[in-house]
Amino acid sequence: MVAASRDHILTIFKDFSTTLDDHNDRKERLVKIARDITVLSKRIIFLLHRIPIPGHNHGPNGVGERGISNIGGTDEAYVKLEGMKKLLQAMSEQLQGQEVERYSAMISPGLQEYIEALSFAHYLRHKVLISYNEVKSYLPPIIPLPYSDYLLGVSDLTGELLRWAISAIGVDGPSRQKATEVCTFVRTCSADIEALTPYVRGLSRKQGITTESLKKIEFGTSIARFAVSSWRS
C-alpha cells in the first residue's frame, strides 16, 4: 500500500519533470534571443544618433566625423533592422505551437527595444510616429504584438528624441528648426498616449519620463532662441 502510493506519486512527478524542463529550457532560449535583440537594437539607436545633423561640418566627401554619410544614415539603420529578422524568426520558432502569452515576460524587453529602434528610424525618415500595424509588419506572424509592448516601446522613443533634439539645438541653421519640430512631435505623442496610461502597466511611469524629456527639449529650444537673439543684437 505504501509502496503503491509512493510509486503513484513518483509517476506523477516524473511527468511533471519533463514538462517543467521543456518549459524552463524554452524560457532560457527566449531570454537569450531577446537579449541579443536588445543589444542589436541599442546599436541601431546609437547608429541613428551618429547620423550627422545638417549644418555640422562634414569631412571632404560629405562624410561626417564619425564616418557615416548624412544621406545613407537611416538606410544603414533600416538594413540592420531588416537583418534582425533572423533573430525574430528564431524567436518565433521557439514560440511555435506554444501559448505565446506565457513567454511574454521573456520576449517583451527585446521586443520593446526593437520597437524603440524601429520607431526612431521611422521618425527620422518620415517625421511621423510609426503605427501599430507598421510595427507588426516587421514581426513574424507567430509573434503577437501586444498593444502594451507597442506603447511602451514608442514611449521610449521620446528619450532618444530628447538626445537627438539637444544635439540639433547645438547647430545653427535648419537643424534648430528640427528641434522645434521634435518638440511638437513629442508633445503630441505624450498627449495621445496619456489617455491610454490607465490600461497599460508601467506606462504611467514612462509618461512621467516623457514629460521630463519634453520639458528639457522645451527648455533647450527656448534657451537656443534666447541665445541666438542675444548674439544677434
Added chain:
Amino acid sequence: MDLNIAEIHAHLEREAQVREKIKDEVLELEKKIRSMTGTLNKIHSTLPKDVPALLSTVRPTLLMCRSHSARLAELVPPNQFWRWKELWSKHLQSAVFVATLIQFLESGTLLSLPDINQTLGIQAGWADRFYIQIEDYLHGCRYFTLISSPYTDYTCVAVISLINELSRLAVNMVTLGSYDAPFRISAFTKDLAAGFSLLNLKNDLLRRRFDSIKYDLKKIEEVVYDVSLRNLNAPIQAPALATSPTQPPTCYGTSSSRTAQSLAATTEAADSRPPLEAPELLGAAEQSGEPQQAAPSA
C-alpha cells in the same frame, strides 16, 4: 488623436471590460474557497473520528465551484489563458489545496491533477482558457496532496501548500491524542518530497517554496520522534488513512493520555453542535465556533 491610437484605445477598452467581468467571477470563486479553507482549519482541533463529518460540510461548497469554473471558461476569450491567469491563479491554488487536503484526510492518497480537474468541473477542452497549471498544483499540495496533470506547474504549488499544512496537523493531532496520525503524515509527506526531488527546479518561486518543505519534514520527524520516544504510538495497522471513520484511533483510551482524553472530551463537546447545512453559513458558523475550540487546542 490619430486613427492608430484610437484603434488601440478601443481595443484596450474592450480588454478592460473582459478583465472586470473575470475579476467579478473570480471574487465569487474566492468567497467559496475562503469559506472552505476557513472550515478546514478546524481539522486541527477535530478528532480524526469527527473529521468525515467536517469534510461533508465542505464537499458541497467544493462542488459548487464547478459553476464558477464554467463561467470563467466562458468569459476568457479563446487562446488567452496566459493573458488572464494571474487573476485567478492564487485562488485556484487554494482550491487545489482544499481538494487535495480533503482527499488526503479521506484516503491518505494524493489527488491527481485529472481528478482535481474533474472535481472542479474543469474540462479538457478549456485548455486554452481555464485550467489548472502544474505549478499551481504543486503549490497547493504543499498542504496535503498532489494532483497530477499535464500542467505541472500549478500542481506543484498546491502540493507544497499541502505539505505545509500537514506539518501543522501532525503537531495538533498529537495534542488531541491521535498518536498514529503523525506516522501516516510522515510517510506521505516523505513520498511527496521524494517526488519533488525528481524535478529540476530553477531559482524561481517554486524553488523557494520547495525549500520550505524540508522544514515541514523536520517538524513532522520531530513529532514522530517524540511520540516514539514516549511509546505513545500503537503499532501502525494501515498507513493509508489519517482519519478512518470506521477505525477510530485506539490511543485515546490509554492511561498515559489523560490530558489528551480531557482535551478530546472538550473538543467533542464543542463539535457536537448540529452539522452545518447551508454552505453560505459556513463562514459565520465558523466564527461562532472558534472560541469554544480555541480553548482545548490552546
